[in-house]
Amino acid sequence: MDKALAGVKVLDLTQFEAGTSCTEMLAWLGADVIKLETPGAGEQGRWQLTEKPGVDSHYFMLLNANKRSITLNLKDERGKKIFVELVGKVDVLSENFSLGTLERWGFGWARLHEINPRLIYLTIKGFGTYGPCSKYKSFDMIAQAAGGAMALTGLPTTPPLKPGPTIGDTGTGMHAAIGVLAAYVQRERSGKGQKVEVSMQDAILNFCRVPMMGTYITHKPVPRMGNRLAAAAPGDTYQCAPGGDNDYVYILCTTPEMWTNLCNAMGRPEMATDERFKDRRSRHHNVEELTASINEWTARHTKHEVMRILGEAGVPCGKVLDSVELLNDPHLRARGMIVTVQHPVRGEFTMPGCPVKLEDSPVEVQRAPLLGEHNNEVFAQYLGFDSAEVERLKQEGVI
Numbered sequence: 001m002d003k004a005l006a007g008v009k010v011l012d013l014t015q016f017e018a019g020t021s022c023t024e025m026l027a028w029l030g031a032d033v034i035k036l037e038t039p040g041a042g043e044q045g046r047w048q049l050t051e052k053p054g055v056d057s058h059y060f061m062l063l064n065a066n067k068r069s070i071t072l073n074l075k076d077e078r079g080k081k082i083f084v085e086l087v088g089k090v091d092v093l094s095e096n097f098s099l100g101t102l103e104r105w106g107f108g109w110a111r112l113h114e115i116n117p118r119l120i121y122l123t124i125k126g127f128g129t130y131g132p133c134s135k136y137k138s139f140d141m142i143a144q145a146a147g148g149a150m151a152l153t154g155l156p157t158t159p160p161l162k163p164g165p166t167i168g169d170t171g172t173g174m175h176a177a178i179g180v181l182a183a184y185v186q187r188e189r190s191g192k193g194q195k196v197e198v199s200m201q202d203a204i205l206n207f208c209r210v211p212m213m214g215t216y217i218t219h220k221p222v223p224r225m226g227n228r229l230a231a232a233a234p235g236d237t238y239q240c241a242p243g244g245d246n247d248y249v250y251i252l253c254t255t256p257e258m259w260t261n262l263c264n265a266m267g268r269p270e271m272a273t274d275e276r277f278k279d280r281r282s283r284h285h286n287v288e289e290l291t292a293s294i295n296e297w298t299a300r301h302t303k304h305e306v307m308r309i310l311g312e313a314g315v316p317c318g319k320v321l322d323s324v325e326l327l328n329d330p331h332l333r334a335r336g337m338i339v340t341v342q343h344p345v346r347g348e349f350t351m352p353g354c355p356v357k358l359e360d361s362p363v364e365v366q367r368a369p370l371l372g373e374h375n376n377e378v379f380a381q382y383l384g385f386d387s388a389e390v391e392r393l394k395q396e397g398v399i
Contacts, residue, residue, distance in 0.1 A: 003030020021173030143168030147204020
């Protein structure tokens with residue numbers, strides 16, 4: 001069965017996470033993503049965070065599933081000529097280098113568009129390619145600070161905190177994938193490629209739309225509130241047995257029915273009509289007493305028990321799963337969100353799979369490629385090189 005993006009060809013120059021998470025999503029959905037890397041070294045993510053010198057890092061393996069890897073020296077004139085040939089054969093070229101890098105190599109957008117007028121060129125930058133901050137470098141946490149996420153995270157008494165998930169990187173990558181797909185659909189109508197740009201700061205700001213609502217009312221910065229929600233009570237984390245660091249659940253009630261169901265599930269039906277808790281406003285004003293009552297019940301059960309009891313009662317509840325629990329969660333396994341692949345060096349590797357489920361195009365997660373693993377097949381398929389030519393170019397440092 002054809003994959004959703006079968007036939008879409010992506011030349012992937014991205015590194016680290018913001019770009020590679022985008023191209024991994026495209027690869028999961030069926031695009032032929034060819035990761036172009038520096039001969040002998042590969043992209044920096046392969047080796048910077050590895051605990052075993054000479055072995056691809058888990059970081060790289062998590063972000064480059066379903067791709068093919070080739071090597072090409074873009075500082076070599078023959079390498080540049082091969083690159084031009086490849087650009088002419090693909091639909092998408094993606095990169096997240098520092099501003100001006102491709103231009104210094106002689107491959108700015110104008111040149112790329114000249115080589116292939118149908119090319120979709122994706123560029124990801126920390127602060128974009130224009131604007132007062134466009135020359136500044138960025139990482140995930142820089143974007144989270146400048147995009148508004150850190151100011152919203154933490155308690156009123158704490159400094160701003162960096163949210164744990166790398167929304168500045170992978171969040172940007174998902175925005176980028178949307179942009180690439182939109183440009184591809186438009187190109188199928190117009191016949192013309194275009195530049196797609198995503199700024200990490202812009203992506204974080206997009207995630208902060210709803211939390212910013214209070215500013216429109218108070219005209220002041222939105223305060224940090226920890227895990228509590230201003231608009232709902234209960235809406236917080238609650239300690240469970242046996243009391244470990246992650247033995248918590250998050251419970252949220254937004255309707256009278258949910259509140260009544262929670263009271264009944266806890267064996268405290270009288271709380272539903274208690275004057276202190278009878279409606280959302282009352283619960284908000286008496287939130288400390290409310291929290292103590294719920295904690296008294298949750299502390300007698302494990303987080304798994306609480307989620308099962310409340311889930312079956314129609315009360316939104318999520319157990320706090322740590323990284324080890326996630327990799328072993330039976331629900332995620334059943335959904336194909338946690339998968340195990342076989343790596344030629346590391347052996348079995350369990351990792352998150354594709355979060356997008358297409359009924360007619362199920363994703364088969366494949367392990368990340370070794371450096372230059374697909375040189376022979378890609379150069380033969382795209383440029384007609386035979387194995388002898390590939391070997392000669394390798395020996396001469398071109399690939």
